[in-house]
Amino acid sequence: MTGAGQTAIADARQTAAARPMRTLTLLGDRKIEVVDAAPPPAPAAGQVQIAIKAIGLNHIDVWGWRGMAFAKRKLPLIVGVEASGEIVAVGPEVTSSKIGDRVVAYGGLTCGTCRACREGRDNLCENVGGIMGFHVDGFARDLINMPARLVVPVPAGVSFRDAACAPVAFATVQHMLFDNAKLEPGETILVQAGGSGIGTTAIKLAKAIGCTVITTVGDDDKAQKAKALGADHVINYRTERFEGVVRKLTAKKGVDVAFEHVGPDTFNGSLLCLKRGGRLVTCGSTSGQSTTINLFQLYLQQYRIFGSFGASMRNIRESLAKMASGLTPVIDTEVALADFERGLARLESRQVFGKIIVLF
Numbered sequence: 372m373t374g375a376g377q378t379a380i381a382d383a384r385q386t387a388a389a390r391p392m393r394t395l396t397l398l399g400d401r402k403i404e405v406v407d408a409a410p411p412p413a414p415a416a417g418q419v420q421i422a423i424k425a426i427g428l429n430h431i432d433v434w435g436w437r438g439m440a441f442a443k444r445k446l447p448l449i450v451g452v453e454a455s456g457e458i459v460a461v462g463p464e465v466t467s468s469k470i471g472d473r474v475v476a477y478g479g480l481t482c483g484t485c486r487a488c489r490e491g492r493d494n495l496c497e498n499v500g501g502i503m504g505f506h507v508d509g510f511a512r513d514l515i516n517m518p519a520r521l522v523v524p525v526p527a528g529v530s531f532r533d534a535a536c537a538p539v540a541f542a543t544v545q546h547m548l549f550d551n552a553k554l555e556p557g558e559t560i561l562v563q564a565g566g567s568g569i570g571t572t573a574i575k576l577a578k579a580i581g582c583t584v585i586t587t588v589g590d591d592d593k594a595q596k597a598k599a600l601g602a603d604h605v606i607n608y609r610t611e612r613f614e615g616v617v618r619k620l621t622a623k624k625g626v627d628v629a630f631e632h633v634g635p636d637t638f639n640g641s642l643l644c645l646k647r648g649g650r651l652v653t654c655g656s657t658s659g660q661s662t663t664i665n666l667f668q669l670y671l672q673q674y675r676i677f678g679s680f681g682a683s684m685r686n687i688r689e690s691l692a693k694m695a696s697g698l699t700p701v702i703d704t705e706v707a708l709a710d711f712e713r714g715l716a717r718l719e720s721r722q723v724f725g726k727i728i729v730l731f
């Protein structure tokens with residue numbers, strides 16, 4: 372190669388290195404913009420570099436300071452708690468991944484060495500370095516370096532779009548239903564807010580093992596969509612009291628499991644819907660932080676209540692395997708990065724049914 376040719380390649384490399392990286396950055400309360408940042412350095416030992424292809428938007432991405440005073444974090448913050456991508460560089464000492472692998476990554480910077488991590492209970496890590504996109508910069512950027520041990524391969528046949536829903540939306544539900552609530556085939560489950568990203572996933576995963584699914588939605592259009600997903604009974608909570616309907620549907624017995632994430636608006640109603648010894652599992656509280664519960668009812672009815680946050684690496688692998696077998700996430704909308712505001716507006720609107728995906 373001529374000297375001029377080598378210079379041209381060197382120039383091209385320099386240009387690539389100097390080219391700003393696009394990020395989706397939370398600048399303030401509900402203020403997210405496409406912001407340029409420096410690309411990451413070459414991956415260090417034990418790290419891989421991932422070119423992000425798709426991110427799944429979550430409510431956590433649009434939370435600013437409001438109501439989040441408990442969270443130790445600083446703005447600006449790159450959002451994105453779940454994503455899929457392709458490995459474009461591999462650091463020294465990495466044997467588990469290679470360039471070209473399609474992957475998703477775990478969304479928490481776990482230590483990998485504490486007892487919880489060693490036992491595969493990653494979301495109970497005692498030394499977690501932060502949740503991506505929440506405490507520390509997340510996945511909504513062109514390139515990211517991640518520890519190779521936190522990377523999970525995406526099976527053939529699963530799209531980047533669908534895989535982007537595996538680490539949080541899908542794996543959280545997998546963890547809630549099967550690790551915590553121990554949902555069994557043939558049981559009856561009440562899924563609150565069945566049109567949400569996790570609600571749609573819960574309906575599909577519960578139906579897939581042969582459960583009877585009762586779900587609540589806020590309008591008739593969503594009721595149709597929830598039915599189409601396989602929900603056996605759909606309650607429009609704006610026109611009917613779900614507690615009464617569930618009582619009727621179960622011949623006054625109640626459901627085995629209640630799937631909660633709405634919070635104070637529905638929490639006690641969900642408890643009331645349980646049969647004796649029933650299980651309530653919750654991963655969210657979008658309608659507020661606190662509620663009161665009737666302790667007599669709690670112990671007399673022998674309810675079991677599970678708080679659930681995140682998932683394990685195993686849950687992500689299980690989710691991707693389910694997707695590969697055809698159990699795909701419900702996608703509401705796909706938007707290009709330049710058009711992300713439409714995705715955010717849609718996420719905040721009451722019409723959303725399923726997941727919003729931003730494509731990089």
Ligand SMILES: [Zn+2]
Nearest residue numbers: 482485488496
């Ligand atoms: Zn740990």
